[in-house]
Amino acid sequence: MFLVLLGAPGAGKGTQAAMISRKLGLAHIASGDLFRQAVEKGTKLGQSVKAYMDKGALVPDEVTIQLISERLNEPDCKTGCVFDGFPRTIEQAKALDKMLTSRKEAIDKAVYIEVPEEELLKRLSGRWICRQCQVPYHELTSPPKVPRKCDRCGGELYQRSDDAVETVKERLKVYFAQTAPVLDYYKTMDKLIAVNGKLGIEDVAEAIIDVLKPKSVRAG
Numbered sequence: 311m312f313l314v315l316l317g318a319p320g321a322g323k324g325t326q327a328a329m330i331s332r333k334l335g336l337a338h339i340a341s342g343d344l345f346r347q348a349v350e351k352g353t354k355l356g357q358s359v360k361a362y363m364d365k366g367a368l369v370p371d372e373v374t375i376q377l378i379s380e381r382l383n384e385p386d387c388k389t390g391c392v393f394d395g396f397p398r399t400i401e402q403a404k405a406l407d408k409m410l411t412s413r414k415e416a417i418d419k420a421v422y423i424e425v426p427e428e429e430l431l432k433r434l435s436g437r438w439i440c441r442q443c444q445v446p447y448h449e450l451t452s453p454p455k456v457p458r459k460c461d462r463c464g465g466e467l468y469q470r471s472d473d474a475v476e477t478v479k480e481r482l483k484v485y486f487a488q489t490a491p492v493l494d495y496y497k498t499m500d501k502l503i504a505v506n507g508k509l510g511i512e513d514v515a516e517a518i519i520d521v522l523k524p525k526s527v528r529a530g
């Protein structure tokens with residue numbers, strides 16, 4: 311199964327993609343995490359994308375598509391994966407379709423995690439992320455048991471530099487201008503399903519698992 315998780319920055323794509331991929335036994339491909347790892351390691355790719363990320367702008371399609379194409383060719387993606395943060399432009403969505411078509415696969419569903427704009431700003435400021443396992447926390451709504459330490463793996467928590475208020479505003483602007491049209495792309499293909507992202511983390515995950523079931527076995 312190949313799934314795309316869509317939603318604005320702060321909608322909970324990373325959290326849900328990690329949970330869904332674990333529950334369904336699928337690989338998790340997070341373009342933002344791959345870029346951040348490259349920046350931290352100081353690779354050539356990292357050096358070329360850092361300025362875009364610092365500004366809250368999108369990395370050029372060509373670079374992003376190449377990165378995802380390489381990741382998708384790794385053995386853990388053979389039977390499927392959950393895409394998180396990709397595609398973010400129509401160009402990327404089309405390129406992803408091509409990559410999958412060439413291996414006789416296709417996106418099964420695009421899940422849109424819907425969260426009102428005012429809630430997104432609140433969520434992004436105050437977010438802390440585990441350096442080791444990428445689990446996110448929030449200082450008000452879901453703080454770790456021990457400050458700056460991950461409950462799950464004990465890793466160190468850090469705040470993303472692009473979660474600063476001005477950069478968050480830019481990321482949201484970029485999202486509405488460039489990524490929101492991707493929703494229509496999947497809607498036209500009859501693959502888009504929306505879930506209420508304002509629910510608790512477990513409830514959103516359950517709603518996603520539920521909408522992925524065939525209509526005949528869905529709850530409610």
Ligand code: AMP
Pocket residue numbers: 319341342343345362363364366367368369370374394395396397398399402472481
């Ligand atoms: P994220 O962790 O998904 O919020 O991504 C962090 C940053 O990485 C974004 O603000 C972009 O600069 C870059 N990025 C991640 N995914 C993509 C993508 N699919 N296309 C272009 N840039 C991306």
